[in-house]
Amino acid sequence: MNDASNSTQSKRIAVVGGGITGLSAAFHLLELADQQKQPIEVTLFESQPEAGGWIGTIDQKDYLIDTGADMFITNKPAAIELCKRLGLEDQLISTNQKYRGALILKDGQPVPVPLGFELMTPSRIGPMLKTPLLSLRGKLRMGLEYFIKCRESAAGLDQDDESLAHFVTRRFGEEALTRLIQPLVAGIYTSDPEKLSLRATLPRFLDMERDHRSLIKAIRKQKRAAKSDDATGARYGLFAAFRGGMQTLIQTLADRVSERGSLLYDQRVTKVNPAADSGYEVSSESGGVPQTQHFDAVILTTAAPSAAKITATFAPELAGLLAQIEYASTAILVNIFNLSDIRHPLNAFGLVIPAAEQRKIFAVAFASRKFPGRAPEGQVQLRTFVGGAMQPELLAHSDAELTSIVRDELKDILGVTGEPLFSKLLRHNQSMPQYHLGHLQLVEQIEQRAAKYPALELAGNAYRGVGIPDCIHSAEQAAERLFASLNS
């Protein structure tokens, strides 16, 4: 084929999965086609009747409820940049500064996270000394971090992996792990800290140790630098959401993809096989009716177990590696209550609960304290999280039992009495990939295997980040690699 025909012939690309990753990949392919004046046909296969995957919004008359993710971090640029390109900037909202901060349960009582404490590192001494979250001994041990030297192999930390629990105990002590850091990190990853790979989830803390020896030292340095930068003022806070809920992003992407390509709902991809000449045969089924279509290239964005099934026939080694990524499940009970029915002032964005407290819920997000428009005046929206990697057995309860368990816990911890004005239990089965020790090595093996198949890309939350900006970044990189390979 000569160069001229190569550049003008329309390539057919299949994107499998219509979550944020698949939608972003399809949209970016269309952007690249425009930029490079290369005609393409994009077909997105989604097994469900609607797009979004773990992202969705219930927009009831008075309540706006995000069913999964409800915000995204802004210091990773991919999501903000995508919003700009989609013309959604004016739909973005920041967190309400009035209620900034989180609570941690200590002996059954919600206690504010000390001012200046960020996920793992204290930047201010005063609030740390005063907090009742730690014993005097625990505080002294935390303070010692300033003097503790790097791990022996710190220079080679890029290769080494270390669990969150091991790292935190080594640097800050056992109490800081169990009382502060475990619950805060579980609120993000729903994971077991003994198994969670720090390199795969929060590498910046390993980098801080390598570059500055002490995390306390590093964070204080960063704070001073940020203060001198303050004059410019950050455009968004650390987290952003959409005025109309996360569905805004999903719907806009879905509309843009269907304007120029095909978005097929209720189409479950069952397998992908290399075609005899080049490209792939993509088999799917809808309502029991199978079909197979030829594509020049494929991007798989489903969860890893589903990607493993799809690739099992032609790439069994790749499928075997994909199947090794474990997932955790969680359930969220969304309730709207009258504020007058709650004893606690709910003066924070939410509450996280250490495993050491032995409760049956692990986090409560005060959704309407974080963002406006989530509940009417005088009411509050609470999103209570159950299960995760630490308490999967709780999810075996029926919906009614789980609802009752959560209501009892809310009554006991926050003094929630009275009936909810709205209640919905959302189950997110096998929703959170667990980045266990060795995850990055596993992902490298997966990428090496996948590279053997031309014009086949993997993207999504299973690999190099679970947050929305990570998923978008992974989608855009996959689209760019694919585009480059199709044109080479």
Ligand SMILES: Cc1cc2nc3c(=O)[nH]c(=O)nc-3n(C[C@H](O)[C@H](O)[C@H](O)COP(=O)(O)OP(=O)(O)OC[C@H]3O[C@@H](n4cnc5c(N)ncnc54)[C@H](O)[C@@H]3O)c2cc1C
């Ligand atoms: C409860 C919860 C709360 C979260 N909160 C936040 C948050 O606040 N902020 C944040 O940044 N991140 C959050 N996350 C993480 C983030 O939402 C997810 O990592 C992200 O949405 C995953 O998107 P994805 O497209 O990679 O995967 P998915 O959302 O899993 O999408 C995959 C899609 O593929 C489809 N599919 C599967 N198999 C097939 C098949 N065979 N054929 C066709 N289609 C198929 C599925 O139906 C699905 O639509 C949260 C996650 C959960 C579960």
